[in-house]
Amino acid sequence: MWLHAISVGEVISAAPLIQAIRQEMKGVAVFVSVGTLAGRELAARRLARMTDGIFYAPLDYAWCVRSVIRVIRPSLLVVMETEIWPNLWRETRKAGAHLLVVNGRISDKALPSYRRFRGLFREVLSEATTILAQTQENAQRYRSLGCASEIRYGGNLKYDFRPGPPPPVVSAWIAWLKPARVWIAASTMPPEAANDPDEDDAVLDAFEQLSSSEPGLLLILVPRRPERFESAAAKLSKRGLHFVRRSTLEPSTPLDLPGVLLLDTVGELASLFRVADVVFMGGTLVQRGGHNILEPALFGKPVVTGPDLRNFAEIAADFRQAGALVEVATAAGLAPAVADLLSDEHKRQRLGELSAELARARAGATETAMAEVRRLHDLGLPRPPVRWWEWLLVPLSWLWRCGVAIDRWRKRRSARTLPKPVISVGGIGMGGAGKTPFALCVAKMLREAGQVPAFLTRGYGRESNRTILLEAGADAPVSLTGDEAQILLRSRMGPVGIGADRFETGSRLSVESGATLFMLDDGFQHHRLRRDLDLVLIDCLDPLAGGRVFPAGRLREPLAALGRADAFVLTRTQLGRNYPAILHMLGEKPVFRASVRALGWVNANTGEETHVHALLHQGGLHAFCGLGNPASFRQSLAGLSLDLPVSEFADHHTYRIDEIASLVNADTRFLLTTEKDVANLPDGWEKAIRVPILWLRIEMEIEDAERFCSFVLSRLKPTPPPGR
Numbered sequence: 001m002w003l004h005a006i007s008v009g010e011v012i013s014a015a016p017l018i019q020a021i022r023q024e025m026k027g028v029a030v031f032v033s034v035g036t037l038a039g040r041e042l043a044a045r046r047l048a049r050m051t052d053g054i055f056y057a058p059l060d061y062a063w064c065v066r067s068v069i070r071v072i073r074p075s076l077l078v079v080m081e082t083e084i085w086p087n088l089w090r091e092t093r094k095a096g097a098h099l100l101v102v103n104g105r106i107s108d109k110a111l112p113s114y115r116r117f118r119g120l121f122r123e124v125l126s127e128a129t130t131i132l133a134q135t136q137e138n139a140q141r142y143r144s145l146g147c148a149s150e151i152r153y154g155g156n157l158k159y160d161f162r163p164g165p166p167p168p169v170v171s172a173w174i175a176w177l178k179p180a181r182v183w184i185a186a187s188t189m190p191p192e193a194a195n196d197p198d199e200d201d202a203v204l205d206a207f208e209q210l211s212s213s214e215p216g217l218l219l220i221l222v223p224r225r226p227e228r229f230e231s232a233a234a235k236l237s238k239r240g241l242h243f244v245r246r247s248t249l250e251p252s253t254p255l256d257l258p259g260v261l262l263l264d265t266v267g268e269l270a271s272l273f274r275v276a277d278v279v280f281m282g283g284t285l286v287q288r289g290g291h292n293i294l295e296p297a298l299f300g301k302p303v304v305t306g307p308d309l310r311n312f313a314e315i316a317a318d319f320r321q322a323g324a325l326v327e328v329a330t331a332a333g334l335a336p337a338v339a340d341l342l343s344d345e346h347k348r349q350r351l352g353e354l355s356a357e358l359a360r361a362r363a364g365a366t367e368t369a370m371a372e373v374r375r376l377h378d379l380g381l382p383r384p385p386v387r388w389w390e391w392l393l394v395p396l397s398w399l400w401r402c403g404v405a406i407d408r409w410r411k412r413r414s415a416r417t418l419p420k421p422v423i424s425v426g427g428i429g430m431g432g433a434g435k436t437p438f439a440l441c442v443a444k445m446l447r448e449a450g451q452v453p454a455f456l457t458r459g460y461g462r463e464s465n466r467t468i469l470l471e472a473g474a475d476a477p478v479s480l481t482g483d484e485a486q487i488l489l490r491s492r493m494g495p496v497g498i499g500a501d502r503f504e505t506g507s508r509l510s511v512e513s514g515a516t517l518f519m520l521d522d523g524f525q526h527h528r529l530r531r532d533l534d535l536v537l538i539d540c541l542d543p544l545a546g547g548r549v550f551p552a553g554r555l556r557e558p559l560a561a562l563g564r565a566d567a568f569v570l571t572r573t574q575l576g577r578n579y580p581a582i583l584h585m586l587g588e589k590p591v592f593r594a595s596v597r598a599l600g601w602v603n604a605n606t607g608e609e610t611h612v613h614a615l616l617h618q619g620g621l622h623a624f625c626g627l628g629n630p631a632s633f634r635q636s637l638a639g640l641s642l643d644l645p646v647s648e649f650a651d652h653h654t655y656r657i658d659e660i661a662s663l664v665n666a667d668t669r670f671l672l673t674t675e676k677d678v679a680n681l682p683d684g685w686e687k688a689i690r691v692p693i694l695w696l697r698i699e700m701e702i703e704d705a706e707r708f709c710s711f712v713l714s715r716l717k718p719t720p721p722p723g724r
Contacts (some may be wrong), residue, residue: 001030001377002074002097004057004088007039008266009292010080011046013103013157016366017078018050021373025563027574027635028377031072033057037085038226042267049643053701060085066385069095073542075380076373078102082110082156089127096383096547098376101131102369103147103157106141107289108310114403115147120147128381132365132671135314154372155365158292163270170268172251174275179257180216181277181342183207186269187224187291188232188282196286197331204239206335207260214342217258222269224282224291227666229264236260266562273299275346278341280304285309285331291317293410294362296716298354302326302348304337315362324354372578381581383547393552401549403523404557411527418506421517421716422456422531424522428561429545429653431628433537434571434700436484438594439521442702443493445709446517454515455488456506456529460496463654467499470511482674483652483679484521492674494519502529517716524565525556533715536565540572541631543582562586566715569594571700572632590711592702598636604678604693605686612670612694616642616665620669624660625677626653634672636696644670654680657688 001021005014011034021030029052034040043054058064065088081103092099106114114121118119124129132154132244142151165171174182180348188199200223208218221243223232231693236243242259246268255261263269273279279296281303283289289311293303297319304326309316320324328337341348396546423442427433443453459482470476472492480499481489488496495513497505506518506529520526524536539545546553562568567590570579576597583591603610621642625633626649634646647663649655663671671693685693702708 001025001028001076001373002068002072002092003030003078003080004032004033004083005039005043005059005080005674006035006083008036008042010083010103011039011043011157012078012270012536015046015050016160016162017049017102017157017369020366020370024576025374025377025574027638028144029072029634031055031074033068038266045267055322057085058088060087062087062091063413065091066095066387067460069097070384070387072148072380073384075382076100076377076646078373081105084121084124086124086195089124091385092128094345095385096381096544098129098380099127100369100372100376101128101723102154103365104133104142105135105138105311108313109289110522111141112121114141118145121580122415124172125149129376132369132372136585137314137528145679154473155362156292156294157365157369159294159298159359159362160364160366161270161274161295161298163295165580166275167268169249169251170246170272171275173249173253174218176252177218177255177257179218181279182218182220182275183210183278183338183342184222184272184276184296185280186222186273186282186296189223189224189286189288190228190230192287193269199282199285199331200228200235200700201283202334204235204241205331206338207241207258208239209335210339211258213339215258218255218344219258219260220263220272220276221260222263222282226264226266229262232262232278233264236262244623253616255456261656264594269569270295276301277719278302278304278338280334280338284308285328285334288314293325293355293388294359297324297359300352300356300428300430303350303355304328304334304341306331318358319355322358324351324358324487326351378577378579379581381585383544386548387400390548390552397549397552399552408525408527415528416503417530418503418518419510420515421518421533422506422520422529423533423535423712424520424523424526424531425535425537425540426520426522426526427537428524428555428557428559429539429542430550430556431539431542432630432632433539434594434596434632435537437596437698437700438535438537438569438571439519440488440491440493441594441702442712443491443519445702445705446712447493449709449713451517452514453494453519454509454517454525455485455494455496455508455519455521456509457488457496457498458483458500458526459485460522461654462498463538465500467497467505467508469505469512471513472496472500478679481570483676486679487675493655502526509703533712534564534566536567536571537569537571538582538586539629540570540574540577540579540582542629543585559585565589567592567711569702572596572635573703590620592708592711594700595703596632596636596698597701598640599697599699601672601694602675602697604673604695605680609697610692610694613640616640616670616672618669620661620667622647622665622668622670624649624663624671625674626650626655626680627674627676636698637672644672652680653677655682656684657682657685660685660689660693664689664691672696683711 040205046395128149185203294594462482497509499505624647
């Protein structure tokens with residue numbers, strides 16, 4: 001999932017939504033893009049632990065956007081408010097993702113331009129699948145432009161924002177200073193029109209007027225933009241006012257009252273509203289449309305504004321109707337209005353209670369947005385954009401397809417049948433879909449049903465070409481078996497036959513073992529051997545395997561080949577998700593679901609189960625893997641609440657000592673990897689690598705396992721085991 005939040009306000013609004021995504025959609029990678037320095041700084045501070053990456057949004061050129069899409073492969077792009085970038089929107093939809101606008105709004109200032117270029121905006125806005133507008137009025141504005149997207153009132157995420165406590169140094173300083181009253185002038189703005197005041201000047205004029213009647217007053221002045229911090233400090237110095245800067249604040253920094261705290265930092269304002277007695281919301285004495293008054297209202301604080309609140313017209317109307325807002329017509333009215341509230345505790349309390357009640361009534365936007373996020377994310381089928389040079393590979397893809405078709409026709413004509421039933425577990429894409437763990441899962445299920453399974457595998461990556469038969473649990477070098485066969489052997493689920501000719505291997509194994517059926521690992525494209533049941537695995541993390549046939553993509557065959565399958569299994573599924581887009585692609589054949597469950601960590605040095613889960617959360621970890629789909633390992637780590645980088649190597653990679661050693665630094669306590677990768681570690685690594693290597697023992701779990709087992713047995717009519 002890709003979420004775009006242009007600057008500070010959007011980052012703050014996005015926080016509750018991202019938190020909800022993390023809680024409800026575990027395992028989904030979330031990336032956040034921003035467009036300003038201040039937004040990047042705040043996102044790094046507030047969202048880093050909730051996201052998989054934070055980056056600057058690409059320039060709105062198609063090639064820039066495509067390069068990001070290839071890396072992220074989003075199923076859903078969530079755009080905060082109305083950041084219209086035509087190429088970003090268009091290329092995202094072309095790549096199979098859906099686009100959701102949250103907190104959508106068109107301001108009074110922007111509306112004339114939208115209407116003037118209605119044709120252009122209609123086309124771009126229609127790329128969005130759904131637009132959740134902040135207000136009913138904004139929803140109607142989108143409709144008036146002829147936008148073909150689904151448009152609904154979704155509320156404002158800012159109403160759901162719950163900021164944490166103030167920074168400890170500020171809390172300690174205010175407690176030490178003990179001001180009698182605190183007035184916050186929030187998000188002050190420069191003039192927009194010729195007759196506008198500078199709101200910093202207006203606030204300081206009012207502060208000087210109040211100083212004689214409020215000797216214990218602390219003003220917290222918060223300019224809207226970082227570039228105004230220095231000019232605000234200069235104005236304070238020129239007036240001879242006592243002030244300190246937040247950036248240099250210490251818990252006991254002296255300040256004579258009445259005095260000013262200049263908040264010259266980003267992202268701390270919302271947490272400070274709780275310490276205020278009165279709040280003036282900036283952007284309202286100048287013709288800029290105002291800022292959101294609900295943030296101080298959530299804390300039950302009385303709010304003073306100027307006359308311009310057109311950016312939040314519906315909210316302002318509700319507050320006016322309830323009598324919960326103090327408005328002044330000009331800058332001259334600011335000092336009397338603030339003085340009245342500071343001197344009348346009953347009025348402050350009444351206005352604050354009304355404000356809080358109105359703010360809470362508008363909560364719930366996060367829940368609305370989450371429902372749409374879940375729905376649209378499941379509908380996305382990401383397919384990476386084609387690079388220019390990949391078009392040169394399309395003719396080779398057609399040659400590959402022709403070769404595959406001829407090979408299949410030739411081998412199926414001479415296909416042979418084993419004397420025992422055969423279950424094929426395979427896939428259509430290059431790379432891991434969890435075939436070997438799933439084959440073990442099915443074998444375990446059939447053993448419990450009284451059958452004796454045996455495994456047939458090619459032994460990819462082994463150095464030997466000869467056919468070998470091994471008993472369950474037998475010890476054999478990986479050079480003889482290949483890495484995946486090592487997993488089958490260690491499982492002790494049944495004997496393993498390794499060879500390119502699966503008929504010859506199965507025939508010998510049928511004679512030399514008591515197997516009642518065979519599990520054909522990665523057998524969907526093995527046509528020399530007839531099978532009784534073809535199970536095709538679809539990896540929900542990468543369902544289309546790039547969407548194009550090799551070498552232009554990672555599909556072994558065109559998607560039409562899925563028609564040969566008897567049933568499908570969606571692997572790496574997540575609880576609560578329905579995957580309607582994948583189900584639509586697969587058609588009417590039976591579909592089952594499976595997920596990966598982590599069982600524990602095994603010390604590769606000793607082979608023993610190791611109970612180090614608590615230690616793993618103390619840091620000093622580095623993970624690595626060489627899998628067809630490294631996202632599966634990252635998902636398993638995320639499920640264990642381990643947020644750490646993963647060094648990725650090619651599938652079936654044979655490691656060198658220096659490669660493993662390069663992953664270790666002075667702070668490393670454990671290296672984490674997979675069972676498959678342990679099989680590819682070099683000889684002598686135990687002595688050369690000074691830290692333990694732990695591999696994650698996993699197993700597949702099939703939802704509705706009883707129904708799946710009944711389906712398999714009904715299709716196979718397997719040979720009864722001996723003695724039955």
